[in-house]
Amino acid sequence: MIDYDGKRFRPLGADEGESGRTAVYHQSGDLLWGEFSGGDARRGTLTGVCGPDGALDFAYCVVLTDGAVVSGACRSTPELLGDGRVRLTEHWQRFGENADSGQGLLEEIPSTAAGGRGSEKEAER
Template identity: 40%
Template structure:
């Protein structure tokens, strides 16, 4: 089973459509006893939250977000956790909006600090 998501800072690999998460969005994950939650912001996202459960390499969660233009949206996502050759964690996601039409796939990967440079943090 891949290691815990607790404390990981993650970012999408590619941009999505406007008003959705993109490469400037940062997720701060937490995990305890099968529960997973995260905060996220950046790019078009002013503030977002996700909460769900983990079983083995599968995370099932709901998310809700506020965009910088004041719109809200919510949805459901199932992610498969994979470990990259360099040891970082990748989430391969299949998501769907519940508050509006639309669905898709995305990939987020763990961000590690570069030596001597501070890592961007998502406020909770």
């Protein structure tokens, strides 16, 4: 099983609204949670579970820079990269008035030499 605790991720091939978005994941057993911000996300959170194969199932909620509150669900499937980092293929579904669905890629941000995986404040930059 992949240990997601402390791993930081950013979108691959992000559009302008996602550019600069960074997520920090936390894990205890199969319980997963995280927070993200940057780009058009003022603040977002996610809560879910991690399967034995490293796949993630979670719900998310985010407040966008325009004040919109968006929630949905996501299934992320991991791929281990040659350098040991994780790439996640996300299949997401947004709920509510602006319901939508799609797919995206997140890639683990490499550890910094001086500070390990970095602090949550670094992840918000």
